[in-house]
Amino acid sequence: MSGGLLVAGTTSDAGKSVVTAGICRWLTRKGVSVAPFKAQNMSLNSFVTHEGAEIGRAQAMQAQAARVEPSALMNPVLLKPGSDRSSQVVLMGKPVGEMSARGYHGGRQAALLETVVGCLEELRGTYDAVICEGAGSPAEINLRRTDIVNMGIARAARFPVLVVGDIDRGGVFASFFGTTALLSAEDQELVAGYLVNKFRGDVSLLEPGLDMLHGLTGRRTYGVLPFQHGLGIDEEDGLRVSLRGAVRESVVAPPVGDDVLRVAVCAVPLMSNFTDVDALAAEPGVVVRFVDRAEELVDADLVVVPGTRGTVRALEWLRERGLAAALARRAAEGRPVLGICGGFQVLGEHIEDEVESRAGSVDGLGLLPVRVRFAREKTLARPVGEALGERVEGYEIHHGVAQVSGGEAFLDGCRVGEVWGTHWHGSLESDAFRRRFLTEVARAAGRRFVPAPDTSFGALREEQLDLLGDLIEEHADTDALLALIEKGTPTGLPFIPPGAPAPTPAPSAAPERTKEAL
Numbered sequence: 001m002s003g004g005l006l007v008a009g010t011t012s013d014a015g016k017s018v019v020t021a022g023i024c025r026w027l028t029r030k031g032v033s034v035a036p037f038k039a040q041n042m043s044l045n046s047f048v049t050h051e052g053a054e055i056g057r058a059q060a061m062q063a064q065a066a067r068v069e070p071s072a073l074m075n076p077v078l079l080k081p082g083s084d085r086s087s088q089v090v091l092m093g094k095p096v097g098e099m100s101a102r103g104y105h106g107g108r109q110a111a112l113l114e115t116v117v118g119c120l121e122e123l124r125g126t127y128d129a130v131i132c133e134g135a136g137s138p139a140e141i142n143l144r145r146t147d148i149v150n151m152g153i154a155r156a157a158r159f160p161v162l163v164v165g166d167i168d169r170g171g172v173f174a175s176f177f178g179t180t181a182l183l184s185a186e187d188q189e190l191v192a193g194y195l196v197n198k199f200r201g202d203v204s205l206l207e208p209g210l211d212m213l214h215g216l217t218g219r220r221t222y223g224v225l226p227f228q229h230g231l232g233i234d235e236e237d238g239l240r241v242s243l244r245g246a247v248r249e250s251v252v253a254p255p256v257g258d259d260v261l262r263v264a265v266c267a268v269p270l271m272s273n274f275t276d277v278d279a280l281a282a283e284p285g286v287v288v289r290f291v292d293r294a295e296e297l298v299d300a301d302l303v304v305v306p307g308t309r310g311t312v313r314a315l316e317w318l319r320e321r322g323l324a325a326a327l328a329r330r331a332a333e334g335r336p337v338l339g340i341c342g343g344f345q346v347l348g349e350h351i352e353d354e355v356e357s358r359a360g361s362v363d364g365l366g367l368l369p370v371r372v373r374f375a376r377e378k379t380l381a382r383p384v385g386e387a388l389g390e391r392v393e394g395y396e397i398h399h400g401v402a403q404v405s406g407g408e409a410f411l412d413g414c415r416v417g418e419v420w421g422t423h424w425h426g427s428l429e430s431d432a433f434r435r436r437f438l439t440e441v442a443r444a445a446g447r448r449f450v451p452a453p454d455t456s457f458g459a460l461r462e463e464q465l466d467l468l469g470d471l472i473e474e475h476a477d478t479d480a481l482l483a484l485i486e487k488g489t490p491t492g493l494p495f496i497p498p499g500a501p502a503p504t505p506a507p508s509a510a511p512e513r514t515k516e517a518l
């Protein structure tokens with residue numbers, strides 16, 4: 001076969017990422033060579049490919065669902081927010097500058113369409129099928145002129161569009177109808193139909209509504225996926241532990257030993273790659289929660305200071321909320337603290353930042369003998385090493401360069417007492433190392449916690465990806481979906497008025513305070 005599909009959504013978080021992954025896994029199990037693709041992604045959760053390119057972590061997860069190696073082709077444009085108004089632009093896996101939203105949508109985004117289409121065409125020439133994920137909603141009429149990720153890419157590739165709606169939020173029929181009716185006639189020609197996500201109850205009660213929707217739009221519904229607890233693998237954004245549902249509502253297996261282990265993750269501003277703690281939450285008897293108050297650290301056996309796109313801002317936040325003082329008390333008492341990437345940097349003695357925050361010289365928390373200088377060149381790497389006598393794999397995404405002047409070596413960072421720091425993301429996914437680390441934490445915390453001897457994070461991830469494939473195979477009309485991917489959008493679909501509003505002139509780009517020219 002040769003074809004493709006764009007999975008769009010009525011809203012953000014409608015389920016586009018997991019539906020795309022599910023379709024990839026279903027096709028792969030059928031023997032179809034398939035690749036995921038998201039032209040433009042805005043996320044602080046990212047991943048480093050083997051060739052040293054930074055892409056959205058959701059696309060790396062979808063590549064795993066397709067059982068292919070992730071590459072920059074699968075996510076050519078990544079936007080990493082640094083504030084409410086600006087983001088770092090990562091193009092083909094490499095950062096090219098900071099830009100405001102107005103500047104990006106004022107013309108530079110449209111200029112990237114050629115690059116994005118070229119990447120998609122290269123994937124189409126390599127794989128039997130490409131499953132694209134949209135962003136937000138295709139009916140964001142204020143952004144349609146410069147859109148390169150929803151109908152812009154669908155029009156360029158002539159791909160059929162499947163619109164996903166989250167019925168658990170309510171209003172799914174209005175969302176399907178309204179999304180379609182706000183598109184131009186040319187865009188509507190590509191909207192093949194709908195997929196209902198997160199349905200609870202008896203599907204027969206929903207069917208009259210689906211029939212009426214078909215009558216109103218002339219478009220069919222390709223499936224109704226049931227609500228499934230514990231999904232949300234490698235979220236783009238949102239406080240979630242992938243393998244155990246919402247963090248504050250974690251469902252954990254009984255502990256192997258007599259005690260559970262409580263992990264508190266400081267919810268720092270611009271938190272990035274919080275998926276690092278997924279592997280902890282996958283361990284039986286480990287309870288993970290995100291916290292933002294000093295008193296929430298009191299009963300924690302381990303405190304994690306995670307990565308952030310705003311190291312200096314995170315430092316200020318920790319101090320303002322009393323968390324910095326609480327971390328210092330923990331260190332003095334010999335109670336475990338782990339800093340990862342930006343979290344490692346804030347635990348150090350000093351930060352020199354003329355790149356990310358441009359704050360200049362800033363004192364860190366002084367819990368580790370480390371001085372950090374921010375470089376304009378971003379470190380993107382896939383290191384392999386050893387810690388606690390076990391092999392460790394990870395990935396690095398940071399501008400800060402750490403100079404370690406003491407302590408015990410720990411990956412690329414150090415350890416002093418029970419305070420640990422490293423730039424390596426993903427290290428806790430190494431099963432043997434994670435068990436040794438948790439054993440050290442339990443000892444220091446005085447807990448009779450015993451890591452399960454057979455927890456495999458990789459196997460758990462595969463189970464979740466298979467579950468996504470099962471949802472598609474069992475609850476979608478797979479014959480119709482396959483025909484859609486192979487043959488494209490059915491002809492003769494009706495136009496739903498009023499259609500898109502008349503276009504307005506694109507806003508002129510205001511002068512930008514960029515660190516580098518795009």
